[in-house]
Amino acid sequence: MKILIIHQNFPGQYKYLAPALVKRGHEVASLTPKVDKPTNWKGVKVLPYKIKGNSTRGIHPWLQDFETKILRGTSCYQGALELKARGFAPDVILAHHGWGESMFLKDVWPNARLGLYCELYHLTTEEFARFDPEFDRGTPDLDAMRIRLKNLNNRIHEEIMDAGVSPTRFQASTFPERWQDRITVTHDGIFTDEVKPNPDARLEVTDGRVLTRDDEVITFINRNLEPYRGYHVFMRALPEILRRRPNAHVVMLGGDEVSYGAKAPDGKTWKQIFIDEVRGQIPDADWARVHYLGRVPYDRFLAMMQVSQAHVYLTYPFVLSWSLLEAMSAECAILASDTRPVREVLTEDETGWMVDFFDREALVDRLCALLDDPETRARLGRNARAFVQQNYDLRTVCLPEHVAWVERLATLEPRPVID
Structure with a gap:
């Protein structure tokens, strides 16, 4: 079987799946703007395409995001035409469609089956659009219309998607009911x-x-230190944490950019905004026990998890971070926000502890209680690792499920492009 993988930052979510498909005897290629010339990665032919065109100055802000996706979609389309001219005709196309790249690929290969990585559908409900009142724009009617337009890319892909895969039940549940029978829930592993x-x-x-x-x-x-992942909540709890834990070291990992949500105002970073907010409450001697590591190589990330006595994970109702499951796999004692994506993988007092996302006092109190109770930390850590091994292990659970999903996808009748 011939398989084409589309990802703007290949391999992305296909890091393990693509080589596994090669080992199964399939011919696997990828189109990505990440490389400048053809290369081979673990048996995958990685082929470049160039993003052409520029965003329109003065375009309506609600259309900026979609225009960027169209630019990627038309550019990937041109790359696909060149690949087709060289005789490549995939049986299956796998794509993370979040950047719009796969929007027009069925126009190139109408008989290919398109399998999408369904990460998130943007919703206008209170839980999603106005979860954090501090960052509410104060324009609920306008926000609802703006959010619906963010789904233009999702809606176009829904028409041509033969099957989808979503890493968690929560993320799959954000998609409309008409998608549900085509989405399989399988984590990346x-x-x-x-x-x-x-x-x-x-x-x-x-x-x-x-x-x-x-x-x-x-x-x-956090991938980037920002409100969607509760950085502001943790930082506002930090002065009291340091006061009550005079021997503790707080280690934070994450970049200065924005992965989700709005950019910080006035050209600042969310990281610095909340440092500035709390720094005056923290003596220099205590601040010396706060360590920002930025972004680090994976082995250093692992070492961070392995020395942790308590790992704090906070998130809006949003995409679940791999880092939470990795922390659980490393036997960390977890204190996390009691939000829907977390409740899917964490059970109170079995695999971790949870607190209300906005309750800083409870966060500090429960964190201190966890640090004072080594037996509970050990029990939670063991249970957390066992849970991840049983349900999210890459080798024995998730990768076999993904391979089976791709091979089932190849048997489907391809959905046509709809005018």
């Missing part, structure tokens, strides 16, 4: 053989200090 506890782990932080399992280490991770 956690490599639990690698992400595991290590009593000898060492993590170098600021000023050359090395932290180990003998230190009281509190960890907090």
Whole structure:
């Protein structure tokens, strides 16, 4: 079978699936703007396409996002035409359609089956659009219309999607009912053989200090430090955490950009905005125990998880972070927000503890209680790892499910493009 994978940052979510499909004997290629020239990655032919065109100055702000997706979609379409001219005709196309790249690929290969990575459908309900009152725009009617327009890309893809896969039940549930019978829930998977506890782990932080399992280490991770992942809540709790835990070190990992939600105002970063808000409440000696590591190589990320005595994870009702499941796999004691995506993988007092997203006092109190109770931390960590091994292990659970999903996809009657 010939398989084409589309991802703007290949391999992305196909890091393990693509090589597994090669090992199954399938011919696998990828079109991506990430490379400048053809290359081979683990048996996958990685082929470039160039993003052409520029955003229109002065375009209505609600259309900026969709115009960017059209530019990617038409550019990928041109790359697909060139690939077709060289004789490549995929039986299956796998795509993360979030950037619009796969929008017109059925126009190139109408007989191909299109399998989409269904990450999230934008909803206008209170839970999604106005979950955090602090960042409410105050224009609910306008926000509802703006959010519906964000789904133009989703809606166009819905017409041509033969099947979809979503990593969690929560994420799949955001899609309209008419999608549901075509979406399979299967997580990308956690490599639990690698992400595991290590009593000898060492993590170098600021000023050359090395932290180990003998230190009281509190960890907090975002891809980018921003409100969608509760950075503001954690930072506002930080002065009291440091006051009550005089020996604790707080290690934070994450970039200065924005992955989700709005950009910080006035050209600032969310990271610095909330540092500035709380820094005056924290003595210099306590601030020396706060360590920002930025973005780090994966082995250092693992060391961070392995020295953690308590890992704090906060999120809006949104895409679940891989880092939570990885922290669970590393036997971290988890304190997380009591939000829907978290409740799917965490059970109170079995695999972790949960607090209301906005309750900073409860966050501090429960974090301190967790740090004072090594037996509970050990029990929660063991249970968390066992849960991930049973339900989210890459090798034994998720990867076989993904491979089977792709091979079922190849048997479907392809859906035609609709005028």
